[in-house]
Structure formats: C-alpha cells, structure tokens
Amino acid sequence: MQVLVTGGAGFIGSNLAKKLLEKGYTVRVLDNLQSGFATNLAPYPEVEFVHGDVRDKEAVDAAVNGCEVVFHLAASVGNKRSIDFPVDDAEINVIGTLRILEAARKHGVRKVVASSSAGIFGELKTLPIREDHPVEPDSPYGASKLCEEKQCLVYAKLYGFESVCLRYFNVYGPNQRFDAYGNVIPIFMFQILQNEKLTIFGDGEQTRDFVNVRDVVQANIRAAEAHGVSGAFNIGSGTRISINGLVEKMKTTTGISTDIVYGPPRQGDVRDSLADISAARAALGFVPAVCLDEGLAEYTQWATQQL
Numbered sequence: 408m409q410v411l412v413t414g415g416a417g418f419i420g421s422n423l424a425k426k427l428l429e430k431g432y433t434v435r436v437l438d439n440l441q442s443g444f445a446t447n448l449a450p451y452p453e454v455e456f457v458h459g460d461v462r463d464k465e466a467v468d469a470a471v472n473g474c475e476v477v478f479h480l481a482a483s484v485g486n487k488r489s490i491d492f493p494v495d496d497a498e499i500n501v502i503g504t505l506r507i508l509e510a511a512r513k514h515g516v517r518k519v520v521a522s523s524s525a526g527i528f529g530e531l532k533t534l535p536i537r538e539d540h541p542v543e544p545d546s547p548y549g550a551s552k553l554c555e556e557k558q559c560l561v562y563a564k565l566y567g568f569e570s571v572c573l574r575y576f577n578v579y580g581p582n583q584r585f586d587a588y589g590n591v592i593p594i595f596m597f598q599i600l601q602n603e604k605l606t607i608f609g610d611g612e613q614t615r616d617f618v619n620v621r622d623v624v625q626a627n628i629r630a631a632e633a634h635g636v637s638g639a640f641n642i643g644s645g646t647r648i649s650i651n652g653l654v655e656k657m658k659t660t661t662g663i664s665t666d667i668v669y670g671p672p673r674q675g676d677v678r679d680s681l682a683d684i685s686a687a688r689a690a691l692g693f694v695p696a697v698c699l700d701e702g703l704a705e706y707t708q709w710a711t712q713q714l
C-alpha cells in the first residue's frame with residue numbers, strides 16, 4: 408500500500424517511515440528539511456523522498472496523488488518557536504494542513520492521520536487529561552494545532568474520508584536532536600553527556616507525560632489500520648514524572664552526575680501534564696509498550712553515538 412509521510416525526515420516521521428517499510432508499506436516522504444535531516448532517511452533508500460513544502464499546492468498535490476493513507480507530521484513545532492515566529496507557525500500548520508486535506512479530498516485518500524499535540528489543552532484543569540478537557544492553548548503553536556485538528560475533522564465530515572488526529576504528549580527517542588527549540592529530554596541528554604550544567608525552568612516539580620517514539624509510531628499505524636474510525640485521541644504513556652525526577656533517572660541511566668541550576672519558569676509552559684489514553688486504547692487498540700527506563704537507555708545509546 409502506498410502511503411505518504413509529510414515531515415518524514417523529522418524525528419517522529421523518520422521513525423514512522425522506518426516501521427512502515429518494515430511492515431511492507433510503500434513509503435513516500437514530503438519534507439522541506441526545515442527542521443528535518445536527510446540523514447534520518449539515509450538508511451532507507453526504499454523511501455521515495457520528495458523535497459517540498461506543505462504550503463506549495465503543486466508539490467502537495469503530486470505527493471498525495473496515488474496514496475491510500477497520508478500521515479501528516481510536517482509542522483512548525485514547539486511553543487517557543489511559535490512565539491518567536493507566529494506567522495510561520497500558522498502558515499505551515501494551518502494552511503499547510505489545508506493543502507494536505509484538499510489534495511486528500513481530490514485524490515480519494517482513504518485516511519489522513521494527523522499529528523496533533525497536548526499543547527491544544529493549555530493549563531491543566533483536571534488530571535488525567537481526557538479528550539473532552541477544555542482546549543485553551545497557551546501558545547500560537549497550541550492554537551494552530553487545534554485549528555489543524557478541527558480542519559481534519561471537518562473534512563472527514565464533509566467529504567467522507569477518515570481522519571484521526573493524535574494528540575501527542577512529550578515524545579522522545581532516537582533521531583530527536585538537541586536544538587534551541589527542542590524538548591527537555593534531548594536538551595538534558597546532550598548536556599549531561601557533555602558534562603554541562605543543566606538549567607531547569609521553575610522549581611522542577613512540574614510534571615510531564617513522556618511517551619516513547621516507538622509508541623507514537625504504533626499509534627499512527629493503528630490509526631491507519633483502524634477502519635471506520637475518525638476522531639481525536641490522546642497519545643501518551645499514561646504516566647507522569649516531575650522534571651526533577653526525570654533528571655534523576657537520566658543521571659542513573661547515563662551514569663553521569665551533573666550540576667543543576669534553576670531559572671524562572673518559561674512563558675507558554677504548562678505546570679502539569681498527564682494523558683488519559685483510554686479512548687485510544689478502546690478505539691485503536693493503542694497500548695504503550697516502552698517504559699521510561701527502557702526508552703531512556705535506548706536514547707542514551709543513540710545520543711552517545713551522535714557525539
């Protein structure tokens with residue numbers, strides 16, 4: 408079966424492309440390499456790589472043509488980046504998604520599986536977070552991801568194809584690089600491995616639900632294979648840990664002890680996060696399989712090889 412992975416040169420997309428190949432899918436990737444890396448796909452020459460932008464109507468049209476399923480991951484990612492570049496965020500995440508949906512409608516795609524984010528919820532009101540938790544994003548990124556979801560679900564209603572939006576919590580794993588807009592695990596991992604001081608924003612007692620990329624890949628494939636299912640689902644581990652607790656685990660996993668400094672809380676960051684994943688379990692059969700200890704050990708190995 409021919410499928411398209413937009414953003415397939417990125418962290419999650421490249422892990423998804425790898426698994427799809429293993430499962431016998433024919434994989435095309437559309438990516439403009441804004442935050443992705445051609446090297447992520449270098450081990451998989453079977454992947455058809457299209458260097459293009461999701462905002463480009465012709466490029467999207469050609470990439471979607473002939474695909475039964477579109478996994479839409481291409482995005483401007485992250486709260487801080489969206490605060491710095493709000494217009495880029497909206498153009499890529501909102502207009503880019505509409506381009507994908509228009510092409511999906513035109514070419515008779517059976518299913519669009521879109522990558523959404525727990526960022527749509529904003530500050531936590533109830534714990535754990537269920538799908539019907541109020542959506543009050545704290546950043547342009549959360550707002551654009553919410554709009555992306557709504558557009559996917561509107562298109563499913565209007566045009567009869569299936570659309571599943573997966574609201575990832577904090578994803579981590581191999582191919583996740585250190586950068587200024589990165590998540591906390593890659594930032595801390597590369598700092599620990601290089602014996603640099605860690606900066607924790609706030610008191611470190613804020614909590615996060617860290618989900619391994621292999622589980623996120625599982626959710627995408629289950630969503631594609633679940634016939635007759637549309638809707639938005641939380642994808643997390645269903646467990647949470649404080650940032651202080653995470654650092655302790657990372658010190659144990661790497662065997663390296665590093666100094667920590669505490670800075671002021673960051674704008675756009677929520678205090679707590681924990682996914683209720685029962686809806687994804689019921690509708691998609693999603694069950695996380697990788698615990699944090701196992702995932703951190705695997706990530707340590709990958710990160711060490713990058714230095």
Ligand SMILES: NC(=O)c1ccc[n+]([C@@H]2O[C@H](COP(=O)([O-])OP(=O)(O)OC[C@H]3O[C@@H](n4cnc5c(N)ncnc54)[C@H](O)[C@@H]3O)[C@@H](O)[C@H]2O)c1
Nearest residue numbers: 414417418419439440441442443460461481482524575578
């Ligand atoms: N990593 C997380 O914790 C997390 C959490 C919630 C949601 N998500 C979502 O998962 C998806 C994948 O994120 P990721 O963590 O792999 O990030 P990433 O930055 O590694 O991947 C995004 C990919 O999209 C590509 N891209 C960006 N703009 C593009 C454009 N205009 N046209 C074509 N390609 C473009 C980038 O080059 C990159 O390869 C995103 O939709 C993101 O919003 C990620």
